[in-house]
Amino acid sequence: MIGLQLIPPLAAPDSSTFDSLTASEQTALDDLERANAVESGYSAVHATKPQTIGYALVDSPVALCAWLLEKFWSWSDNGGDLHSVISRDVFLDNLMMYWIPGTGASSVRMYWESFTEIWEIFNTEVRDRITVPVGASIFPRENPRTSRRWAERRFADIRQWHELDRGGHFAALEQPAVVASEIASFFRDLRGPTR
Numbered sequence: 001m002i003g004l005q006l007i008p009p010l011a012a013p014d015s016s017t018f019d020s021l022t023a024s025e026q027t028a029l030d031d032l033e034r035a036n037a038v039e040s041g042y043s044a045v046h047a048t049k050p051q052t053i054g055y056a057l058v059d060s061p062v063a064l065c066a067w068l069l070e071k072f073w074s075w076s077d078n079g080g081d082l083h084s085v086i087s088r089d090v091f092l093d094n095l096m097m098y099w100i101p102g103t104g105a106s107s108v109r110m111y112w113e114s115f116t117e118i119w120e121i122f123n124t125e126v127r128d129r130i131t132v133p134v135g136a137s138i139f140p141r142e143n144p145r146t147s148r149r150w151a152e153r154r155f156a157d158i159r160q161w162h163e164l165d166r167g168g169h170f171a172a173l174e175q176p177a178v179v180a181s182e183i184a185s186f187f188r189d190l191r192g193p194t195r
Contacts, residue, residue: 001132002132002187002190002191003132003133003134003135003159003187003190004130004132004133004134004135005134005135005136005137005160005182005183005186005187006134006135006136006137007136007137007139007142007171007172007179007182008136008137008139008142008144008145008146009134009136009138009146009155010118010121010122010144010146010154011121011126011146011150011151011153011154012121012122012123012124012146012150012154013025013028013029013032013122013146013150014149014150014153017149017150022147024145024147024163025150028144028145028146028147031143031145032143032144035143035144039075039143042067042071043115045108046108046110046111046112047111047112047115048112050105050108050109050112051105051109053067053104053108054104054105054106054108054109055105057098057104057105057107057108058102058103058104058105061099064095064104065095067104068091068094068098069082069091071169072086072091072170075141075142075143075169076141076168076169076170076173076174077140077141077166077167077168077174078168078174085173085174085175086170086173086174090173094173121154122144126153126154129153129154129155129156130155130156131156131157132157133158133159133190134155134157134158134159134160135158135159135160135161135182135183135185135187135190136148136151136155136158136162137162137164137171137178137179138161138162138163138164139164139166139168139169139171139174139175140163140164140166140167140168141167141168141169142167142168142169142171143169148161159186159189159190160182160185160186164178164182166178167179
């Protein structure tokens with residue numbers, strides 16, 4: 001592996017910095033606390049009882065649409081108008097990627113299969129540092145967001161770090177040109193000048 005471009009890099013807040021938080025770090029922690037209080041019900045269902053919602057997602061197009069639309073609305077940087085950043089056609093295309101092959105249930109099982117590992121990343125000290133070169137794109141409405149100093153505890157070789165102006169969890173749909181540019185610039189710089 002020559003490198004990783006991460007959107008976002010997953011790294012836990014560093015409690016040793018809590019007495020000297022930057023404004024951005026404090027906002028990230030506040031957003032994480034709010035999300036844990038009002039946005040995490042879906043992940044609890046996915047992580048503990050995935051088949052319950054899974055059957056609804058493969059049986060009812062209304063259930064699938066409502067389940068996905070709520071997340072798109074809550075997690076995108078839409079300023080109150082989802083379709084200003086993700087068109088109806090793009091949203092419906094995404095929905096059909098679940099509906100046609102019937103992958104609603106398998107998509108939620110991913111949480112059941114990986115939630116413990118992700119929880120450990122955010123709640124234990126860094127054990128294994130990632131040493132390959134890393135490029136990181138931090139979108140302002142993504143949650144969780146890490147700061148560079150928190151990320152440096154986990155990622156030993158951060159080569160590109162960009163905190164962007166717009167975008168949320170669905171950055172590739174919301175800001176596709178920006179995401180493409182982020183990926184291209186990281187790997188172009190990693191590869192070095194062409195001959």
